[in-house]
């Protein structure tokens with residue numbers, strides 16, 4: 001086994017001391033220099049060691065001892081033997097001493113190994129010289145400081161050294177120093193441990209400063225770590241970003257709305273939930289009207305946990321941003337939209353609807369709160385679902401969809417949304433008309449609320465009928481009042497003010513206005529529908545001139561049919577009395593009359609007074625107007641035919657007929673702008689539904705609301721034809 005021969009000259013003073021002690025050799029006097037220790041060691045220990053080597057290693061030992069005895073210079077000389085005289089084994093061992101593990105040494109490789117060994121020995125001798133010089137530099141002065149800088153290298157064997165990356169100059173091993181290559185300016189020590197000079201740690205005025213070692217070279221690992229650290233975002237930034245992300249996600253969660261089951265209906269529901277009630281001509285829920293304004297312009301309140309937030313976007317973003325649409329507010333709460341058409345020669349038309357509703361009390365028997373817009377069994381319930389927010393939202397939603405799809409109408413049109421239709425429209429509709437008149441606007445036709453698709457309402461009719469209101473009844477609101485002296489209830493007169501008034505009202509109810517069925521537009525209704533009745537009704541309806549009295553008597557039994565038979569008389573308000581033991585000084589009642597087309601307001605008032613026929617009862621006309629003119633509904637009637645085609649496009653099974661609108665609408669204020677006013681939207685009425693108007697449980701099916709949107713969507717497009725095509729039959733396609 002090869003023996004690694006150490007050079008005692010390279011031992012530290014401490015090592016030499018230890019060696020002497022372990023060999024029971026008396027130490028030199030304390031404070032002696034290293035060379036004194038070395039001399040003693042060489043004399044007593046080295047000699048002894050050489051004698052202990054086994055014969056197996058005789059040659060190496062002998063060489064080693066000779067080298068040690070002669071010192072380094074002689075050692076180098078002795079190594080520079082004639083390499084050719086060495087046996088193959090000796091050459092191999094010698095190479096191994098220099099850290100070269102030789103392969104098989106044969107005739108062809110021997111010269112190569114000899115050259116290699118020679119080169120190694122030459123390099124070694126040069127290093128040894130340098131090492132001695134270096135050893136001088138580190139000398140006793142360091143030892144005197146007590147730093148054992150070399151102890152580690154002294155204990156290294158050849159194998160362990162060959163695996164280190166430290167640069168160690170040894171008598172037998174030379175290993176390339178990687179650190180030396182990387183940090184050429186760094187002083188090298190035999191251990192590879194670099195001692196750095198201590199610096200004063202002072203800042204200005206002697207204050208401690210943060211450690212900073214600009215000249216200290218850093219290891220590649222440290223540099224890499226530093227580089228990574230520089231690339232890393234500071235911790236506080238990471239924490240801040242994390243918190244921001246969490247806050248943002250929480251905000252999104254709070255804003256998350258339940259996706260509406262029915263996106264069409266969801267918008268109508270939002271409109272229904274705003275109680276835009278007209279209580280009387282002097283009392284409206286104006287804050288609700290303002291809220292409705294916000295719904296249209298700014299969007300709707302977030303239906304989420306942050307309901308105070310309004311979506312900044314309108315529910316109709318395209319309408320409110322389109323260059324084709326001009327939006328104006330009239331009298332604070334009504335809205336006028338002007339939609340430009342690409343063909344200025346086409347006379348514009350107008351779509352009307354109203355935002356306000358009549359009051360509703362849950363206690364009257366509503367299945368759900370009247371402004372909750374709850375959906376039950378496919379129906380959205382709420383005040384305004386039939387009268388008339390379904391048209392308001394339906395028209396706007398249709399226009400929104402058209403504009404979204406890039407549609408540019410050829411025929412311009414207006415959309416008027418009144419805010420006081422339920423109290424006569426004197427602010428909204430009247431002022432909108434003024435505005436348009438001042439602009440010289442003339443309308444081809446106008447479509448407002450009114451009649452509907454009646455399904456099962458008209459007894460005996462086969463299939464549904466869409467009645468387009470070509471007129472509406474006149475109106476009169478009459479106030480009846482009786483005044484008497486007040487007094488003690490214990491001494492009442494024969495008739496109280498309340499009794500006198502009640503008697504007058506009783507006479508009015510017992511003596512309804514005359515039957516006029518067949519002499520107004522309702523006649524046309526039944527003529528159009530006659531072919532859809534089965535026998536014998538078909539025969540009867542086809543000969544109204546003969547069967548009028550009979551039909552009238554049948555129809556008058558039902559309130560909704562009676563409305564077509566005559567001018568109706570409804571006592572709607574009755575006020576009297578202040579205390580239970582005080583005779584009322586005053587009693588008053590309001591009677592609302594809807595005047596049949598075959599009568600005038602004046603005629604009705606005369607009949608009314610003759611029926612009251614009591615001088616103690618004062619009769620005052622509060623407001624009133626004649627029945628509206630009858631709009632055209634023949635084959636050349638553009639408006640009627642366009643509406644009819646649109647209805648048939650959507651509901652081919654429906655029979656379309658002109659009708660009489662028994663209620664009153666804002667459209668009556670528009671007679672100066674057009675002669676053709678139609679009252680219709682495709683709400684489907686089944687038995688019981690007409691009673692929901694101003695009644696309880698007003699509702700519309702979600703499906704029907706979608707149909708209403710689609711109706712306006714198609715109507716707007718159908719209006720773009722210039723003229724009606726020539727017709728050959730009673731029904732033509734546009």
Ligand SMILES: CCCCCCCC/C=C\CCCCCCCC(=O)NCC(=O)O
Pocket residue numbers: 387421422449450451454457458525560561564661662663664665685690693
């Ligand atoms: C053969 C004819 C069958 C007729 C069936 C009648 C169905 C009528 C359905 C609804 C009533 C129409 C109401 C019209 C809109 C009324 C708007 C309104 O309330 N205006 C205020 C007012 O009139 O006081």
